[in-house]
Amino acid sequence: MADGTSISANLAAPARAAMAPPSGMRKFMRRRSTIAVLMAMPLILLIAGLVIWPAIYAIWLSMLNKRMTQFVGLGNYAFLLKRNTFQLVIFQSCLFAVTAVILKALLGFIVAHLMHNIPGKNQRIWRGLLLVPWVIPLALSTLSWWWLFDPSYSAFNWILNSLGFQSVPWLGVGWNARFAVIAVNVWFGTPFFMIMYLAALKSVPEQLYEAAAIDGAGPVQKLLHVTLPMMRNIIAITVLFSLIVTFADFDIVRILTAGGPQDMTHLFATYAFSVGIQSGDIPLGASVSLFMLPILAVAAFFVLRGVTRRTQEIAA
């Protein structure tokens, strides 16, 4: 009979509620959506305080004059676009981000494939080793690279010299320095692509490859018709994510070249730092760092829309 009593006890509560309709406020508090919003409030406040507020503040800052006493609207942006140095920064940032992301994606894809074919336990060791560049604090590893690129005492030039070649001023000449900065970013970012692609590769069902083999596909056709279509979402997301992070890159340029020689390696972040902090024009620095926001936002919108569409198509 214990069961019977507990059932009647449960029935009693809704019955009482039905008899006396609750007031408007109580009804509002009882709604599931209200409770959900209340429970998510700590996180909402955290995000508002740490993300939304600084973002709005940065936008506000970018619309002030240098002494931050006057509202100038989009004046800072118009001023920046007319400056040759800033045009160079736009070009360099795009060159840096696009080249580095393409190279990282390509290398990551190749390494992930090689890794995927290493059997069992050895794979774990290699995976761990290849993740190292991504795990070391970037500022520290960039210092090592700075030393490697040193014109007089570096390992690279020592090797070149012992092979009978001239020393190369790695960080002293514009295009060399640009190459060096991109190379370090690729070295640092490839493991991220590798690990994401490796996970994606592992999630492609083996039977699809078997079916393709029987259908008549060779290795290249399997790659084109099975692997790539199955990995498209991961590729899109990693490329988008990496593009955003690479556009915002600061450490490598700051440590290797500090934007030089002759501003030829400056990116948005380092230029914003140089203008805003070092030269003391905080509003102008803020407008530099906000410059890519609309473009990246639009790119993100289209990429993520494609991802959602394909997910709905593929997910069984």
Add this chain to the structure above:
Amino acid sequence: MAQVSIRKVVKAYEGNVQAVKGIDLEIADEEFVVLVGPSGCGKSTTLRMVAGLEEITSGEIWIGGDVVNDVPPRDRDIAMVFQNYALYPHMSVFDNMAFGLKLRKFPKDEIKRRVDEAARILDIQALLERKPKALSGGQRQRVAMGRAIVRNPKVFLFDEPLSNLDAKLRVQMRTEIKKVHQTIPTTTVYVTHDQVEAMTLADRVVVMNHGVIEQVGPPQELYHNPATRFVAGFIGSPAMNFLPVRVLDDGGLKVELANGVKLAVPPQRVDRYGPYKGRQMTLGLRPEHLTEIRDTEKPNVVRIDCMVDVVEPMGMETLVHFFIDGEPVCARIDPVTHSAPNEVLPLAADLNNMHLIDNESGKVV
């Protein structure tokens, strides 16, 4: 159109574990052969070796007069239907079916003609533009078969194609597979663990266990004349009853059950079982040969009284479970016959259909 020969084929994995232990099998052109056996018996491995998805450790596999041991799957001219269909999720049904033909550089109109024809046979014309995600299990199964049919291959391979479907659909698709084979007679190797599928589909059934072939034969032959205790127990549902008996001469050849009941061996079997006099053997008797006492009695039908343990009414028949000296026994009786647990029920054992199994070799004698 092709024969398939499997000759002394062995598959060994690392650590010298043999999944397939040197099997021989000749499959005729247009024949429908079903490999059946419990999990891990080597049936799927055998199929995958025919497909070229597993390497052969030793032995030879011939397809249509050629040794294909070192021929990659794509050059074997075979088509395979997988257990989980293995449809390409990013391609439409049409593209899934056309993929193999596109890779083989068939002209566009020929591809369309073949896909349309296969879609008509399988009744999936309305689904050609859909993605696999938008299909039900049965429809996916049809597409997977369509992908095999359009290729018009030498051999069809099926790897447990119905195990992901619900019971009703499984019966329906079973019939469809048989119909497709009648419409397009192609050499077919079909793997399943379901003996009903094996019995209903096959021209010949191959029963495998522990990497060896136990018996090959038409379904009826396997059912009525099993070669080994394993085949006897595996084919048929509910399974054959096995009872320990002693063969003895007690005014004629008899078998003595563990509870002391002696059953006379039918005269036509006396010569066959005579040499085993004095030996401990196993008596095999199918549940349908253990029935209620009927008015018209055949010769060699003997009465056994049982204490009923469980009664399972199935509608067209009733299964009665009881024990003979601790061994579980199942009988199939007419549903109108009264039977209830813990009551004594007189049963008739039809010894014309008895099997006597040698305990040492496991062979039916």
